[in-house]
Amino acid sequence: MLLNINRRRFLQGTAAAATGLVAVPGLHSARAAEPLKVGFVYVGPIGDYGFTHGHDVGRRELEKHYGDKVKTTYVENVAEGPDAERVIRQLAQQGNSLIFTTSFGFMEQTLRVAKQFPKVKFEHCTGYKTAPNMSAYNSRFYEGRAIVGHIAGKLSKTGKIGYVASFPIPEVVMGINATALAARKVRPDAEVRVVWVNSWFDPAKESDAAKALIDQGVDIMTQHTDSPAPLQVAEARGILGVGQASDMRQYAPKAQLTAIVDEWGDYYIDRAKAVMDGTWKSQSVWYGFKEHMLKMAPYGDAVPEALRKECDAMVADTISGKFHAFSGPIKNQKGEVVVKAGERMSDADLLKMNWYVEGVTA
Amino acid sequence: MSLDILVPMTLTVIGAATPLLFAALGELVVERSGVLNLGVEGMMLAGAVVGFIAVAGTGSHAFGLLAAALAGAGMALLFGFLTLTLRANQVATGLALTIFGIGLSALIGVKHVGIPIPALPKLDIPGLSDLPVIGPLLFGHDILVYLSLALTIGIAWFLARTRQGLILRACGEADLSAHSIGYHVIRVRYCAVLFGGAMSGLGGAYLSMAATPMWIENMVAGRGWIALALVAFGSWRPWRVLFGAYLFGGVTILQLYLQGSGILSIPSQVMSMLPYLATIILLTVIASGSWRGRLDAPACLGKTFSPPS
Numbered sequence: 001m002l003l004n005i006n007r008r009r010f011l012q013g014t015a016a017a018a019t020g021l022v023a024v025p026g027l028h029s030a031r032a033a034e035p036l037k038v039g040f041v042y043v044g045p046i047g048d049y050g051f052t053h054g055h056d057v058g059r060r061e062l063e064k065h066y067g068d069k070v071k072t073t074y075v076e077n078v079a080e081g082p083d084a085e086r087v088i089r090q091l092a093q094q095g096n097s098l099i100f101t102t103s104f105g106f107m108e109q110t111l112r113v114a115k116q117f118p119k120v121k122f123e124h125c126t127g128y129k130t131a132p133n134m135s136a137y138n139s140r141f142y143e144g145r146a147i148v149g150h151i152a153g154k155l156s157k158t159g160k161i162g163y164v165a166s167f168p169i170p171e172v173v174m175g176i177n178a179t180a181l182a183a184r185k186v187r188p189d190a191e192v193r194v195v196w197v198n199s200w201f202d203p204a205k206e207s208d209a210a211k212a213l214i215d216q217g218v219d220i221m222t223q224h225t226d227s228p229a230p231l232q233v234a235e236a237r238g239i240l241g242v243g244q245a246s247d248m249r250q251y252a253p254k255a256q257l258t259a260i261v262d263e264w265g266d267y268y269i270d271r272a273k274a275v276m277d278g279t280w281k282s283q284s285v286w287y288g289f290k291e292h293m294l295k296m297a298p299y300g301d302a303v304p305e306a307l308r309k310e311c312d313a314m315v316a317d318t319i320s321g322k323f324h325a326f327s328g329p330i331k332n333q334k335g336e337v338v339v340k341a342g343e344r345m346s347d348a349d350l351l352k353m354n355w356y357v358e359g360v361t362a
Numbered sequence: 363m364s365l366d367i368l369v370p371m372t373l374t375v376i377g378a379a380t381p382l383l384f385a386a387l388g389e390l391v392v393e394r395s396g397v398l399n400l401g402v403e404g405m406m407l408a409g410a411v412v413g414f415i416a417v418a419g420t421g422s423h424a425f426g427l428l429a430a431a432l433a434g435a436g437m438a439l440l441f442g443f444l445t446l447t448l449r450a451n452q453v454a455t456g457l458a459l460t461i462f463g464i465g466l467s468a469l470i471g472v473k474h475v476g477i478p479i480p481a482l483p484k485l486d487i488p489g490l491s492d493l494p495v496i497g498p499l500l501f502g503h504d505i506l507v508y509l510s511l512a513l514t515i516g517i518a519w520f521l522a523r524t525r526q527g528l529i530l531r532a533c534g535e536a537d538l539s540a541h542s543i544g545y546h547v548i549r550v551r552y553c554a555v556l557f558g559g560a561m562s563g564l565g566g567a568y569l570s571m572a573a574t575p576m577w578i579e580n581m582v583a584g585r586g587w588i589a590l591a592l593v594a595f596g597s598w599r600p601w602r603v604l605f606g607a608y609l610f611g612g613v614t615i616l617q618l619y620l621q622g623s624g625i626l627s628i629p630s631q632v633m634s635m636l637p638y639l640a641t642i643i644l645l646t647v648i649a650s651g652s653w654r655g656r657l658d659a660p661a662c663l664g665k666t667f668s669p670p671s
Contacts, residue, residue: 045468045579047475077464077580162622168630195621196630202583203574204381205614208374212618215370227581229574236481251478251576361624 036098036276038062038268039091040074041084043103044201050226050245051200051262052076055102055125057246058264065269069276080105085112092117098275100125100268104169110134121280123271126171128351130284137267140288141171142178142350143318144260145222146325147296147311148242149182151257152220153190154307155240156183162213163194164206164223164230165362170353172224178325179222180359193218194362203229214239221255231256240302247297258311259297266292286347290319326350331358369495371619376507377573379611381406381565383510385589386596386603387517388434388561393593394521395554396534396547396662400456401441402562403586404463409434409563410570411467414577417479427506427567434563435556437463442555446548449666460586468579475577482506482572506568511604513561518600530554534660537667547667565589595641598660609644613637 040059044052059072073096078087084106091099092113100123101110107127114122114134122134130136152161161183165172176194183190193216195209202225210221210230214237221234221241228251234241235252243249243259267287274280287293296315299308317323328339333356339345356362385402392399399405413430417423441459444450482504485491491501521527532540533550541547565585570577588610596602617633 047468047472047579049476049578193622193624195618196634197618198630198634199583201580203576203578203581204378204569204583204585205618207574208378208615209618209622211370211374211377212615212622215367215374215619216622218622227574227578228576232478232574232576250476362621362630 035069035071036066036272037094037096038070038072038272039094039096039099040072041078041087041091041099041101041103041106042074042076043078043080043105044226045076046074048201048226049228049248052102052226054245054262055100055264058262058268059100061265062268062272065265066272070272078103078106082109085109088113088122089116092120097121098123098272098280102126104171121271121275128284130282132282135271135282136284138171138286139262139264139293140286141260141262141294142174142325143288143315144294144296145175145178146182146318146323147314148222148258148260149179149184150186150311150314151303151307152179152222152242153183153186155257155302156187156190156220158217158219159187159190160216160218160220161190161192162210162218162221162230163192164209164213164221164225165194165196166200166225167198168196168354168362170351173356174350174353175224176360176362177353177357180357181325181330184359190359192360192362194360196362197225199225201226203227206230207233210234211237220257228252240300243297249297249300254301256297256300257303258299261295261297263292263295288318289315332356333358333360367619369498371615373498373502374619375608375612375615376503377611378615379607380507380510381568381573381585382589382592382611383514383604383607384506384565384568385562385586386592386607387510387513387600388558388565389590389593390596390598390600390603391517391521391530391561392554392558393663394534394598394660395530395551396537396660396665396667397445397551397555398452398456398664399438399441399459399555399558400453400590401437401459401463401586402558402589403582403584404460404466405434405437405559405562406566406569406582406586406589407463407467407580408437409566410582411471411474411566411577413563413567414479414570415470415474417571418474418477421480423482423571426571427564430563430567430571431560432563434559434561434566436559438555438559438562441559442552445666446551446555449668452664452666464580471577471579475579477577479571479575481575482568504572506564506572509564514600514604521600531660534662537662537665538670541667541669547669551667562586562589591641594659595645597658606641610637610641613640 042052046056063072075087078084098121102125104126110122110124114131126138127136180192197205197209206225207229210233219239221230223230223244228248231241231248231252235255241255243256245262247259249256324344326345328343329341330339332338409430412433413426416429417426444455445452484504487501491497533547537547592606595606614637617636
């Protein structure tokens, strides 16, 4: 009995000593000299030339910025669902202290792993759930969509704007609505026609959807899927289009009006610095033009000079807060006023948007 | 949706069905010889990337198609060596071939992402191709569309009417019997597997050279699996596989056009289910009707053959 207690005390003592060891300054700094390990989980291939490609550009900027001080690992083509949890956990077990998970469908999985690894910092892209060691970050893509809608409204001859869409989640619905609102501001009879392909990435199907839209009179192609296929169809059929997530000019040198380009690098650099400095805190951010999380690609030849100036002014007004893509009056598909004149939709309402504005055919 | 949209819609359907038809016809021949190759997706990706690179490098579509067929056959050779010579499990090897193909094609294609190539040219017969309706429907396709239809006829004829076709079927139905009367089962199966690989390669090439002339990782996006399902759907008969490919492509495209027209407000998720729903319903009808009992898979499908010594 006595021996037992002693042994227990001994064990407690050893444990305390072991914990103490980690806190010894010399050892701690030795650890700090090791590079910060940062993990990335991607939903698509880095060669998708779209969304995942954009994140990987950000990851490479992060590595370039810190050189030897940061070591990144990425896992691509991770299916949303149970597989994701396994991948995220593996990255945490491999000693990554900061893990970015870059698809809406990774949210629950990230949250679960975050609870199991309280010392690892997690950053989830395009979701809304957070934890003490899990942040949410997202880009205000809709700010770019408003620019696109403006250009489309000005340049469309038929007044029909095509939209190849992935899944009807708030993120995508918001983009469709922002396009329609801006287009109808300059062309009141403009119509946004949506075709859902129920996939983020299926080039052949995206291309078929684009053909379906063009055959029915659409003359401006926009998309919220990840491959350049719809834009390529636009080029082949001689209509205009807008790139998605990356500058896709080489696929559509004549057709591309502009592209909404995601810029994740600055954010990744900031967050890695916060972890290195020990100042990382859980947060939920939604950055836009102002914080350089997105930008418009250089305008194509089809965009006239005057229109370029208008677009640049819209970007400037978005940054200054003078312009907001979702300012009233906004009517829904039934023609009922949902947002009154002079009001703006709150971020909270935007993030759960599940209705279409007037002028959307979906 | 007006009638004049039917022609462009049909063209889109043909574009969606052709890669499926190539891969499914190839797999049909493989399965009739008694081998189950689940690596169709991987072989299609190999064909897609190699065909693309060949066109990007040489500018010749003919060379690209040849390279794609060879790439698919090369992958199939690997599969054949493992399952026919080394007698590995076909299911496991086929799955591994798909995963291998996804990775390998991504690796080979890394430098070719973001490079556009000219699309496979479409037939243009002065006078004929310009005819209204008939012109684009009959005389306005690329070579692969005609080839896929010709191959359907050819394979149907080969299996049903030729001596070699009979031998191939014998290997798939009763490998021991075929062996005992002196046919080289393994050699026949090697030929079938290589042919299947070449066909899958062409199916992949259709995607990277005609449907969307670009290379992007994983661009086959699951069509290999649909092709595999089409073989069973078509109860191992070329004409039914042709029908299945066009039915599946047709319903997929129809729902896209319906969505774009905005005339029906059916949730898009239901629309996406349609091709699969149509497939299941048709299978149920076939299985419960007078065709019952004629659905049997080749008796030796998926079984490893070891010649008795």
